[in-house]
Amino acid sequence: MLETFSLSWRVAVRHWLIFRKDLFANVSPTIIDPTLFLICLGLGLGAYVNQVEGLSYARYVAPGLAVSTALFTAFFECSYNFYVRLTFENIYKAILTTPIGPREILFGEFIWIVLKGMGMTSMVTLWLVVFGFCHWEYALLMPILGGLVSFACGALGLIASSLVKNINQFQTVYSLVISPMFFFSGIFFPIKDLFWPLRWLANLSPFYHGVSLGQHILWARELGVGLAIHGSALLALSFLLGAIAYRRVHPLLYK
Amino acid sequence: MGEKDAILISKELKKNYGKLVAVDGVSLEIQPGQCVGLLGPNGAGKSTFIGMVYGATPRSGGELSVFGLDPQTNSRDIKKRVGVVTQEDCLDEAMTVQENMSMFARFSGVPSHEIERRVRKLLEFMALDHKRDASIRALSGGMKRRLVFVRALLAQPELIILDEPTTGLDPAVRHLLWEKVLELKEAGTTILLTTHYMDEAERLCERLIIMDQGKIREDAPPRELIERHCPGYVAHFRNREVGNTLHHYLSEHPEGVVYEDSAGVGVRGPDLPWISAMVSKIETAPEVVRPANLEDVFLKITGRGLGSHA
Numbered sequence: 022m023l024e025t026f027s028l029s030w031r032v033a034v035r036h037w038l039i040f041r042k043d044l045f046a047n048v049s050p051t052i053i054d055p056t057l058f059l060i061c062l063g064l065g066l067g068a069y070v071n072q073v074e075g076l077s078y079a080r081y082v083a084p085g086l087a088v089s090t091a092l093f094t095a096f097f098e099c100s101y102n103f104y105v106r107l108t109f110e111n112i113y114k115a116i117l118t119t120p121i122g123p124r125e126i127l128f129g130e131f132i133w134i135v136l137k138g139m140g141m142t143s144m145v146t147l148w149l150v151v152f153g154f155c156h157w158e159y160a161l162l163m164p165i166l167g168g169l170v171s172f173a174c175g176a177l178g179l180i181a182s183s184l185v186k187n188i189n190q191f192q193t194v195y196s197l198v199i200s201p202m203f204f205f206s207g208i209f210f211p212i213k214d215l216f217w218p219l220r221w222l223a224n225l226s227p228f229y230h231g232v233s234l235g236q237h238i239l240w241a242r243e244l245g246v247g248l249a250i251h252g253s254a255l256l257a258l259s260f261l262l263g264a265i266a267y268r269r270v271h272p273l274l275y276k
Numbered sequence: 277m278g279e280k281d282a283i284l285i286s287k288e289l290k291k292n293y294g295k296l297v298a299v300d301g302v303s304l305e306i307q308p309g310q311c312v313g314l315l316g317p318n319g320a321g322k323s324t325f326i327g328m329v330y331g332a333t334p335r336s337g338g339e340l341s342v343f344g345l346d347p348q349t350n351s352r353d354i355k356k357r358v359g360v361v362t363q364e365d366c367l368d369e370a371m372t373v374q375e376n377m378s379m380f381a382r383f384s385g386v387p388s389h390e391i392e393r394r395v396r397k398l399l400e401f402m403a404l405d406h407k408r409d410a411s412i413r414a415l416s417g418g419m420k421r422r423l424v425f426v427r428a429l430l431a432q433p434e435l436i437i438l439d440e441p442t443t444g445l446d447p448a449v450r451h452l453l454w455e456k457v458l459e460l461k462e463a464g465t466t467i468l469l470t471t472h473y474m475d476e477a478e479r480l481c482e483r484l485i486i487m488d489q490g491k492i493r494e495d496a497p498p499r500e501l502i503e504r505h506c507p508g509y510v511a512h513f514r515n516r517e518v519g520n521t522l523h524h525y526l527s528e529h530p531e532g533v534v535y536e537d538s539a540g541v542g543v544r545g546p547d548l549p550w551i552s553a554m555v556s557k558i559e560t561a562p563e564v565v566r567p568a569n570l571e572d573v574f575l576k577i578t579g580r581g582l583g584s585h586a
């Protein structure tokens with residue numbers, strides 16, 4: 022067990038070493054994209070929008086932007102990047118000649134994606150706190166939330182990797198799954214007034230629960246309720262998606 | 277030596293990919309310290325067999341035991357004692373040579389204080405030390421191949437599996453690698469090698485297994501294979517027109533065999549006097565006269581060339 026963990030950890034460290042080589046290019050979009058969103062939506066569009074949920078528009082979108090960082094980081098890491106490592110670079114084939122097995126590779130992938138999601142979400146949250154777009158009371162919960170959302174969305178990416186026939190098909194997954202998840206998550210407008218099937222669908226999305234919980238945290242409102250409803254839903258979905266991803270990707274590494 | 281001492285025992289081992297049967301009932305044993313060559317045409321199932329040995333590929337049937345362990349359930353403990361040169365290089369292109377080797381040393385459980393020294397020694401031996409800080413992307417094909425060899429030796433394995441280790445190497449480096457393999461063999465390491473170079477197989481291995489279409493066709497020492505399948509000498513003519521004359525000659529001297537290949541026509545006879553007698557009779561000088569070799573055996577067994585239709 023301990024050995025499984027330490028070998029998985031080394032796989033995660035490998036991904037970190039590669040990531041670190043191009044740190045600026047890898048981190049800058051994470052900071053720049055939410056900043057642009059904040060400027061365009063929060064300040065630009067916000068000038069035309071009255072209060073939403075009793076908040077200025079910039080404050081309304083802020084939590085969702087932090088959580089969406091985890092979504093994109095995780096999905097891209099576990100779709101394109103994972104797929105390239107698996108099929109083009111053959112990284113895993115070499116790793117599998119060492120005492121590391123398919124299980125450790127997958128656990129390593131999860132460790133990496135959780136840590137990466139935590140790091141990226143923390144940076145955006147820090148940014149929001151510094152510019153005063155959110156309450157800071159519970160901000161320390163955001164890295165944990167980011168890690169969890171990252172895990173669930175990374176699992177989605179891995180499942181996608183097990184389904185696509187070639188790398189271009191990730192585009193389709195992105196348009197059909199990730200984009201709708203992003204837009205109907207309550208990040209830009211409250212979804213409680215949406216047509217009921219959409220609301221029902223949103224409940225199946227880990228990102229929706231992540232954004233909602235992020236809003237409870239960064240608006241400093243009813244944290245207990247948020248944790249109870251969205252926290253537990255997010256945990257359950259993470260577990261489910263993680264298990265599916267494991268079952269689908271393991272055979273790709275051991276065939 | 278009995279079955280108990282064998283490092284690798286495979287019984288009726290099978291691997292299917294859908295309908296395709298890649299390995300079809302392979303039974304063999306490898307004793308400690310042996311250097312075994314696994315030969316066979318492209319697609320024979322060599323790499324698939326190897327993948328099952330170190331637990332990278334699940335088997336579809338049969339039994340397999342490596343160091344007394346089952347690779348399907350205990351590949352981690354097996355892999356701690358096995359070094360593998362994969363057929364593809366599979367190197368981390370974004371890293372430098374040093375980074376990549378240190379990382380793999382860590383994966384393989386080499387103690388931290390040992391890593392630096394061991395990487396340096398192996399890089400020096402493979403004449404790669406001047407590339408230590410180069411990015412792998414910047415290495416030539418042969419250098420990458422050498423680096424894969426270094427990677428396989430980092431953990432000082434008891435069993436070394438080499439899947440076409442010398443493909444793409446220049447002759448000097450190939451000799452360097454042979455030297456290392458012989459040194460390892462001397463030290464008692466067990467070696468399983470696949471290659472398409474018959475001279476390499478003959479030089480390094482005391483036992484050759486020829487596979488074709490997932491099955492073992494032959495399993496014997498190189499000399500014995502030649503004696504059994506292609507004893508004697510070969511005279512080779514570049515001019516194909518000699519063919520008819522040769523066939524005519526052989527109808528009266530059935531000890532010989534004629535074959536055609538891309539380079540012309542050849543005749544194999546039991547000994548040198550037989551060849552000279554033939555040459556003086558047909559009054560055409562051959563380009564080459566040579567002892568029959570492993571390549572002749574290989575082509576015969578896998579269905580092409582010398583005497584395969586005889």
Ligand SMILES: Nc1ncnc2c1ncn2[C@@H]1O[C@H](COP(=O)(O)OP(=O)(O)OP(=O)(O)O)[C@@H](O)[C@H]1O
Nearest residue numbers: 293296298316317318319320321322323324325363
């Ligand atoms: N992952 C796979 N999926 C489907 N078929 C495969 C897979 N790997 C190998 N095969 C098939 O199994 C057979 C044996 O392949 P293998 O790679 O073991 O041959 P080999 O003897 O190593 O050949 P070579 O000398 O070309 O390396 C081939 O027909 C190959 O197409």
Ligand SMILES: [Mg+2]
Nearest residue numbers: 322323363439
């Ligand atoms: Mg092969």
